[in-house]
Amino acid sequence: MPRILVSGADGQLGQSLKAIQDTYTPIYEIIFLSQADLDITTSSNIQSVFEKYKPDFFFNFAAYTQVDLAEENKEEAFLINSQACAYLGQNCAAFNTHLVHISTDYVYPGKGPVPYREEQAGSTLNQYGASKLSGEQAIQQSKAVYTIIRTSWLYSVFGSNFVKTMYTLGLERDELNVVDDQFGSPTWTRDLIHAIFNLIQHKATGVYNFSNEGVCSWYDFAQKIMEYKGITCQIKPVSTAVFPRPAKRPPFSVMDKAKYKSATGADIPKWDKALLKMLSNLE
Ligand SMILES: NC(=O)c1ccc[n+]([C@@H]2O[C@H](COP(=O)([O-])OP(=O)(O)OC[C@H]3O[C@@H](n4cnc5c(N)ncnc54)[C@H](OP(=O)(O)O)[C@@H]3O)[C@@H](O)[C@H]2O)c1
Structure with a gap:
């Protein structure tokens, strides 16, 4: 049975995989490593874990994900999102492990x-x-077999994300201002997990x-x-200028998914249908 090691297992995506692992454990052995089990910023840690488990796949769900804080903590963001990817690439190449890495719509110009x-x-x-772009490049320059999946606007019942925040605020307040001039595509982590397995089952690399x-705006x-x-809370449309933040946000970060569809032959659920399913599990 192919063995999968998962880093960043306590994050939103890691917890989402844990929750539905039964779908995949008849075919794969899945080992979850939290940051305490494996800090990906030290190459020798990665090597020890690879020696111990000899994985067939490594799912890198670990990342520095605080977009605004990254503006001031650039070194830490690059250490985790880029340098660590170089270490993972080297070790995956050495141990013949297929590296599956999650990246972001923020690698595009966003206009x-x-x-x-x-x-x-x-x-x-x-x-x-x-x-994140630098991390992708580090993986591409390594000799590892890799699949990089760029995703956007992730949400789930785990961790903190836009859906959970809006739900909580919506119950507390009568009205909320939300930006209506940034467009993208939400992604339910559960659909992303299925997409990852679809890709590896089709041996899709790249x-x-x-x-x-x-496509929707944050307001939609x-x-x-x-x-x-x-919830009766009134959502009011406002422009991005009303909410100045340290990191610039892309006005348009919609991604073309033709390559995924052609590699897997899979249909992709619509964002509002996925949201409805997720919300049925959110108390
Ligand atoms: N969230 C989004 O909207 C979004 C959008 C596009 C792409 N992505 C990408 O999707 C992936 C998963 O995101 P997510 O929402 O699941 O992120 P998350 O909830 O922030 O989880 C990231 C995990 O990485 C762990 N981590 C941080 N530094 C580490 C290190 N040095 N070694 C090992 N683990 C470390 C964190 O551990 P601690 O909890 O202990 O800090 C956390 O559990 C990331 O690659 C992210 O860039 C996310």
Whole structure:
């Protein structure tokens, strides 16, 4: 049975895989490593773990994900999102392990108006995006077999994310201002997990975009959350200028998923249908 090691297992994506692992454990052995089990910023730690487990696949779900803080903590962001990827690439090459790495829509210029194809990455808008792009390049320069999956607007019942925040605030407040001039595609972590397995089962290597299908603004997204949860809180559209933040956000980060669809033959669930399913599990 192929063995999968998962780093960053206590993060949103790691917990999402844990929750549905039974779908895949008849075919794969899955070992979850939290940051305490494996800090990916030390090459010797990675080597010890590879020697111990000799994995067939390594799912790198560990990352520095605090977009605004990355502007001031650039070194830490690059250490985790880039340098550690170089270490993972080296070890995956040495141990003949297939590296599956999660990246982001923030590697694209983010101006639109046409959905980005995989080869259009570059000229990132903030340090987080730059660190993730640099991590991808480190993996591509290693001799490892790799699958890099770029995703966007992740949410789940785990960790903190836009859906959980809106739900909590919506119950507390009568109205909320939400930006209506940034467009993207939300991604339910559960659909991303299935996409990862679809790709590896089709032996798809290289770089792939994946999100749920369809496009919305944060305002549209918040409105759907309120509608599906029957919350009466009024969502008011505002421009990005009303919420100045340290890191610039892309006005348009929609990704073209034709490459994923052609590699796997799989249909991608629409973002609002996925949201409805996720919300049925959110108390
Ligand atoms: N969230 C989004 O909207 C979004 C959008 C696009 C792409 N992505 C990408 O999707 C992936 C998963 O994101 P997520 O939302 O699951 O992130 P997350 O919830 O922040 O989880 C990241 C995990 O990485 C761990 N970690 C941090 N530094 C580490 C280190 N040095 N060694 C080992 N583990 C370390 C963290 O541990 P601690 O909890 O102990 O800090 C955390 O458990 C990331 O690659 C992210 O860049 C996310």
